[in-house]
Amino acid sequence: MEIAEKISQVRETVKKWKKEGLTVGLVPTMGYLHEGHASLVECADRMCDRVVVSVFVNPTQFAPGEDLETYPRDFERDCALLENCGCDLVFHPEVSEMYEEDAATYVEILSDMPKQLCGKTRPIHFRGVCTVVAKLFNIVEPDKAFFGQKDAQQLAIIRRMVRDMSYGIEIIGCPIVREKDGLAKSSRNTYLNEEERRAALILSQTVFLGEKLVREGERDADRLLSAMKAKLETEPLARIDYVSAVDAVTMAPVAQIKGSVLVAMAVYIGKTRLIDNFIAEVQPL
Numbered sequence: 543m544e545i546a547e548k549i550s551q552v553r554e555t556v557k558k559w560k561k562e563g564l565t566v567g568l569v570p571t572m573g574y575l576h577e578g579h580a581s582l583v584e585c586a587d588r589m590c591d592r593v594v595v596s597v598f599v600n601p602t603q604f605a606p607g608e609d610l611e612t613y614p615r616d617f618e619r620d621c622a623l624l625e626n627c628g629c630d631l632v633f634h635p636e637v638s639e640m641y642e643e644d645a646a647t648y649v650e651i652l653s654d655m656p657k658q659l660c661g662k663t664r665p666i667h668f669r670g671v672c673t674v675v676a677k678l679f680n681i682v683e684p685d686k687a688f689f690g691q692k693d694a695q696q697l698a699i700i701r702r703m704v705r706d707m708s709y710g711i712e713i714i715g716c717p718i719v720r721e722k723d724g725l726a727k728s729s730r731n732t733y734l735n736e737e738e739r740r741a742a743l744i745l746s747q748t749v750f751l752g753e754k755l756v757r758e759g760e761r762d763a764d765r766l767l768s769a770m771k772a773k774l775e776t777e778p779l780a781r782i783d784y785v786s787a788v789d790a791v792t793m794a795p796v797a798q799i800k801g802s803v804l805v806a807m808a809v810y811i812g813k814t815r816l817i818d819n820f821i822a823e824v825q826p827l
């Protein structure tokens with residue numbers, strides 16, 4: 543497995559692969575990797591000849607006061623995990639390699655899409671995500687790129703960016719990987735103390751409740767969301783940021799659960815903000 547810190551090195555290696563007729567998959571990450579990331583890399587390994595994983599805590603997607611400085615990092619451990627799941631090249635740039643000091647160009651979706659859900663409390667977040675992912679696309683020029691359904695709004699936004707900017711890249715969404723007890727795996731779970739870790743289970747329990755209600759025939763979004771909020775409120779350590787039902791493609795709020803609906807939540811457990819979601823697929827009879 544090759545490790546590159548420079549954009550030029552990535553370009554050279556990918557150029558060599560493409561000359562040999564090999565296909566390339568990209569998995570963008572912020573590191574501190576877990577089985578959720580590994581599932582993306584394994585999927586990329588199955589679908590592409592060569593896999594590039596970027597490990598980069600992207601400053602432009604963090605607002606002042608968020609956890610940019612404290613975001614967990616352990617590059618050696620990341621490399622050990624990546625060796626075992628089919629990664630061929632790790633791109634691990636310094637911030638200065640990715641952003642010139644006077645960088646002033648952003649990729650931003652100007653519709654309401656990035657303003658919904660997480661965008662309400664994180665207004666510059668998706669501009670930073672789109673900008674860094676666009677840069678990674680330009681650097682790696684992959685055939686396919688892999689993103690987790692865990693960050694459902696991010697996945698939808700990347701799909702829109704790829705469409706709007708005519709990137710010739712296929713976007714593959716991969717299912718949420720959970721701990722045995724249901725908690726969605728996340729690098730931020732390391733922020734939780736023992737009591738908070740137990741309390742965090744309320745997110746997945748609420749997702750499972752929502753899925754059950756839809757399975758049982760609930761089609762009214764307000765009633766569904768009220769039941770989910772009531773469940774979240776049973777946990778004293780949980781503070782709801784949002785629980786919403788939106789169109790899975792456009793992120794516009796829906797009143798009825800029909801077609802493909804994303805039911806998503808962000809909840810603070812202590813100081814840690816966690817997200818979880820499910821997609822309700824309800825086809826008309």
Ligand code: AMP
Binds near residue numbers: 571581689691692
């Ligand atoms: P991050 O390092 O948190 O930016 O995540 C990098 C990629 O891994 C994103 O596409 C995430 O959606 C995905 N990811 C993170 N956690 C999980 C998980 N538990 N299951 C599936 N994908 C995940």
